[in-house]
Amino acid sequence: MNAHWPFIPLWQRLTRYFSRGQNSLMLAAYAMISFALVEFILFHRHLPPERFYPVVLLLSMLLALNAAWEGLKRRWGEAAANRFYFAASSTLFLVVNYVGLDAGWTFLPFLLFVIASQAVVGLGVWRGLGMSLLLYLGWSGVLWLRGAALEHLLAQTSSILLGLIFTLVFSVVLARLADQMTRAERLAAELRAANAALAAAREREVALAAAEERVQLAREIHDGLGHHLTALNVQLQAAARLLDRDPERAAQALALCREEAQAALAEVRQSVALMRTNPLAGQPLPDVIAGMVRDFDRVSPLQACFTLEGNVGEVAPAVAMTLYRAAQEGLTNAQKHGQATQVTVRLIGAADSVRLEVINDGPPAPPVADTGFGLAGLQERAARLGGTLQAEPLPAGGFRLVMAVPRAGAVFKGGQNV
Structure with a gap:
């Protein structure tokens, strides 16, 4: 069994080669022209030299023309090479028959089958049939010019x-088969290209998902852990100032620092475990934001208050998380940058949207030139949900952050928290 394995690739190559119509016809043409040449040399030596040797030469030229056809296609292009080949081979066929025909039997007329088959496969069915008809009529005219008797002319034709x-019926079938093979090869190539493009798209999707997850984690660290670390830093500074003159208040500040550190640790653990925090945990959004403002007022030197206007009701989880992060970012910025003494958080429910405002009373500030990572992240969150974000200094002093988001998250995709 193993002894036959080396022949399998050869058999596959031969099968693939002969499945192409032009390759099969090319080999058939070599065989028939060679047979005609040998037959003429062996059985027609009685012809005068001025007829015998030109036919041998012309048949040799026809054989060489077949051998050079593929090379001419690569050099001149298929259309020009086909025009030259069929014009030259038809001329050689007619001249060979005019010079070489005699009263006895000869294989020369059967060369018409070779050229007709090549024309159908090489030029297309209808052009090939038309050329075959003209070539047949031309050959019939050669018989008439040679002075063949009417009975002989009718029998031969x-x-x-x-x-x-x-031959033409077989050639048409072969041409259709060749077209189907070409179409199948083209479809296979397109399928391979599509598979390669799909694999590349999957790789890009994986890379994009990883990059988005990294950005998401960075946002969560900034919004959640950054808030606690900012409060922790403020309390540590207060404890350092009060340590000598008011140890009791310094101890209170350190106790608050311990609470903030524990909250930050819990935030980190939850982020690592879930790759995102969920401080809402099914609670109503106004209650969660109100609790965050109370905790901020307790641990921060700023006075913070929360007001609720309208009916917030049920909102999409992604909307609730985005508004929560906006309130967190507004409080953190007020404590870090605003030099404020008071900060107000307002949550306003409307018929089709929810609006959050965080306003502090810091000193007048120039227009915001760089929103920073936190505000840029909030801008992206709002845009994903079809909402808007405004962050700007107030003319009379202070800073205002305003986010308005559709209640259901109009353009949110996937139903997951952003």
């Missing part, structure tokens, strides 16, 4: 016509 019809 009838037998050649029947053979030509059979």
Whole structure:
């Protein structure tokens, strides 16, 4: 069994080679022209030299023309090479038959089948059939010019016509098969290209998902852990100032620092475990934000208050998380940058949207030139949900952060927290 394995690739190559119509016809043409040449040399030496040797030369030229056809296609292009080949081979065929025909039997007329088959496969069905008909009429004219008797002319043309019809039917089938093979190869190439593009798209999708997850984690660290670390830093500074003159208040500040550190640790653990925090945990959004403002007022030197206007009701989880992060970012910025003494958080429910405002009373500030990572992240969150974010200094002093988001998250995709 193993001894036959080396022949399997050869058999596959031969099968693939002969499945192409032009390759099969090319080998058939070599065989028939070679047979005609050998037959003429062996059985027609009685012809005068001025007829015998030109036919041998012309048949050799026809054989060489077949061998050079593929090279001409690569050099001149298929259309120009086909025009030259069929014009030259038809001329050689007619001249060979005019010079080489005699009273005895000869294989020369059967070369018509070779050229007709090549024309159908190489030029297309209808052009090939038209050329075959013209070539048949030209060959019939050669017989007439050679002075063939009417009975001989009718017998020859009838037998050649029947053979030509059979050959053309076979050639049409072969041409259709060649077209199907070409189409199948093209579709296979397109499928391979599509598979390669799909694999590349999957790789890009994986890379994009990883990058988005990194950005998401960075936002969560900034919004959640950054808030606690900012409060912790403020309390540590207060404890350092009060340590000598008011140890009791310094101890209170340190106790608050311990609470903030524990909250920050819990935030980190939850982020690592879930790759995102969920401080809402099914609670109503106004209650969660109110609790955050109370905790901020307790641990921060700023006075913070929360007001609720309208009916917030049920909102999409992504909307609730985004508004929560906006309130967190507004409080953190007021404590870090605003030099404020008071900060107000307002949550306003409307029919189709929810609006959050965080306003502090810091000194007048120039227009915001760089929103920073936190505000840029909030801008992206709002845009994902079809909402808007405004962050600007107030003319009379202080800073205002305003986010308005559709209640259901109009353009939110996937139903997950952003």
